[in-house]
Amino acid sequence: MEYGILILRFVAGLTLAAHGSQKLFGAFGGSGPAGTRKFFAALGFRTPLAMAVIAGVSELCGGLLFAIGLLTPLAALALTVVMLNAIGTVHFKKGFFNSGGGYEYNVLIIATALAVTATGPGRFSLYHALGWTGRVSGPWWALAIAVLAPLIALVILTLGRRDAQSQSAPGERSTPVGRTAPKERQWTSA
Numbered sequence: 001m002e003y004g005i006l007i008l009r010f011v012a013g014l015t016l017a018a019h020g021s022q023k024l025f026g027a028f029g030g031s032g033p034a035g036t037r038k039f040f041a042a043l044g045f046r047t048p049l050a051m052a053v054i055a056g057v058s059e060l061c062g063g064l065l066f067a068i069g070l071l072t073p074l075a076a077l078a079l080t081v082v083m084l085n086a087i088g089t090v091h092f093k094k095g096f097f098n099s100g101g102g103y104e105y106n107v108l109i110i111a112t113a114l115a116v117t118a119t120g121p122g123r124f125s126l127y128h129a130l131g132w133t134g135r136v137s138g139p140w141w142a143l144a145i146a147v148l149a150p151l152i153a154l155v156i157l158t159l160g161r162r163d164a165q166s167q168s169a170p171g172e173r174s175t176p177v178g179r180t181a182p183k184e185r186q187w188t189s190a
Contacts, residue, residue, distance in 0.1 A: 001122070002122045002123045002124060003124075005116060005119060005120075005121065005122035005124075006122055006124045006125075008112060008115075008116060009066055009067055009069060009116055009121055009122070009125070010067050012063075012066060012067075012109065012112045012113075012116075013062075013063045013064060013065070013066035013067025013068070013075070014063060014064075014067050015063070016059045016060075016062060016063030016066070016079055016109065017059065017060050017061075017062075017063030017064045017067065018063075019059045019063070020055075020056045020057065020058070020059030020060025020061070020062075020063060021056075021060055022036075022056075023036040023052055023053075023055055023056030023059065023060075024053070024056035024057065024060060033049065033052055033053065033056070036052035036055070036056065037049040037052045039052070040052050040055075043089045043090070043161070044161045044162050045160055045161050045162075046160055046161060046162055047160070051156075051160065055082050055085070058078040058079065058081065058082045059078075059079070059082055061075075061078070062074075062075040062076075062077075062078035062079045062082075063075070063079065066079065066113070066116070068125065068126050069121030069122065069124070069125020069126050069127050069128070070121075070125070070126040070127060070130075071136070072116060072117050072120070072121045072125075072127065072136065072137055072141075073117050073136055073137065073141045073144070073145060075113075076113035076114065076116065076117045076142075076145050077145050077148065077149055077152075079109060079110075079113045080109075080110050080113050080114070080145055080146075080149040081149050081152045081153050081156070083106040083107075083109050083110050084106075084110070084149055084150060084153035085153050085156055085157060086103075086106050087103045087106050087107075088153060088157045089157065091103035091106060110149075113145070114142045114145060114146060115142075117137055117138075117141050117142040117145060118137070118138065118139045118141070118142035119137070120137035120138065121137065
């Protein structure tokens with residue numbers, strides 16, 4: 001079991017850290033802060049650069065902490081909130097399967113984060129090396145994340161976006177709920 005948790009933690013954590021470095025530094029073919037800011041602006045966030053940095057730091061730091069097995073609940077919370085926001089802004093309307101742009105990848109990340117938090121990061125972790133085994137992991141920690149992360153994501157998705165109900169994907173027309181858009185007005189990013 002210890003080796004399985006190590007592989008799961010290491011691969012998932014480093015994969016997410018790589019995603020964060022794409023956002024923050026433009027590494028691995030990423031768009032860096034400027035491109036990520038434009039992406040968040042297109043999604044209707046009020047402070048797109050701040051959201052780009054927060055998402056990048058959450059993925060990079062959360063992924064690294066998750067990979068080394070330190071502060072696992074905090075890392076899992078950060079990763080889960082980012083994935084829920086990705087689902088809420090981009091993936092949900094595209095269905096479940098990733099082949100169509102859906103949210104299956106995000107769900108696997110969330111499940112991995114919660115599972116490792118519930119079981120603990122294992123013997124091959126900094127937790128174990130520091131003697132913290134069992135103190136900051138377990139099913140109650142996973143449950144706390146499962147309750148807290150959706151609440152945080154909901155606040156971000158509602159208060160952090162301009163007219164969150166009327167946001168569309170980049171290039172699509174956007175209309176507030178219950179209204180029809182004039183034909184000459186196209187959705188544009190701010």
